[in-house]
Amino acid sequence: MGLADATAVERTGESSWRGAIEGGWDIAGNANGGYLLTIATRALVEAAGRPDPATVTAHFLAPGQPGPVTLEATVARSGRRFTTATGLLRDERRPLLAVLGSFTELAAAEGPERVDGRPPDLPPPEDCVAVEATDSFPPPFMGRVDLRLHPEDAGFRTGAPSGEPLVRGWFRLRDDEPVDTVALLLAADAFPPTIFNARLPVAWTPTLELTVHVRARPAPGWLRCTFRTRYVSEGFLEEDGEVWDPTGRLVAQSRQLALVPRQG
């Protein structure tokens, strides 16, 4: 089952949708956060009546397991160019995700450009480290997306983290499924955590909040991604992401705030 089917939602009322968390999109039994956000955003773009998220923020309230979910949406304002809406995604027991986003129709923009950054330098996908879901690790979620890690950033998998909280790599969906602007939200949360490369005594960094800015619809093909953490402090860390399309265009920028529990 591709991402489109695994995140499909059905409108059940003026402001309510239903969908399902499908099996296999999990990390250690809990659905990937970007996957949950993608489900919620499928409903919100319908609520907003605009196809593209421009900026979406999710706060993660509880882990999601396979089963039915519902989303209630409220449109805060519909303006000339943007519609802003909130949504609450729930399973049968509890709320999972609170979302706030502004939606629009992204189109080629004419205007000033100034870009102080570039896509990561990556060896070709076939020379990178494929993250395959073979058994318990990597987690099942990794079988749903096609990730190829920069060899320099893949050492954590064999007990040799780089020492830099940096993860670079290629992203695409399986079977060449197109990546639309909603699927970019998944790309922004699909890679192994940067902290895995940091040589810190941190095993697990639950995400409190994820914000993704979507700048443009990606051209078809492999996306180049960079995730970096600069500040592990006060029990928190941020992880900043950039997603670049094959034409070399920055299509999404993300930041998440995660908790840094002490180990043991």
Added chain:
Amino acid sequence: MGLADATAVERTGESSWRGAIEGGWDIAGNANGGYLLTIATRALVEAAGRPDPATVTAHFLAPGQPGPVTLEATVARSGRRFTTATGLLRDERRPLLAVLGSFTELAAAEGPERVDGRPPDLPPPEDCVAVEATDSFPPPFMGRVDLRLHPEDAGFRTGAPSGEPLVRGWFRLRDDEPVDTVALLLAADAFPPTIFNARLPVAWTPTLELTVHVRARPAPGWLRCTFRTRYVSEGFLEEDGEVWDPTGRLVAQSRQLALVPRQG
């Protein structure tokens, strides 16, 4: 009137508050966005029953002018450590701000630290460029906060922008009013836009969304701030901020997404 008074709110019901946009906190007639967010967050910390925002996102729906405002809050989930709530701030005519935040009680954290960054190097405040509200420019808002710009980043004021979309400076409230974690949201949106230094044909960059992560309660005194833009593209720009307290601790990190209209 200090910030605490200018952002005071009164509970009027189970989930409703009222307050006021006070005169003088505006830029060209419209209330500063961080000021609106501070008002809204004063209500949300009460709704959440937790004093500190950990991460707050605001979507700006309409400009605010002086007068009464109300806020309706909804608690999405109250957990062991965080409470997540949404709020809609309105004036008498329309919604101004949609907010989603998670609130907690920030305390000294023990745990791993890794900090790849530092406060900006700034000349002492008295050797920086004070932004005073003298007449039409700088705007009235600048009289409400005490900003001192790094001389290298202040050239835009005299028609000599640095060419780098970077603004560094000191921040404090007037009359030594303490800066609590809610007031940090104001600090994150108080400086002149980075784009003023970019030598691009852009006059006005309305903010669509602002997210602030608060890591710690700031120690008293001047805060050091850095704001930087790396990507002006596709009709958008992001502005990333860091706020450091006098002990050299990163107390807040911010990112906003703004629109880049063509000039003329």
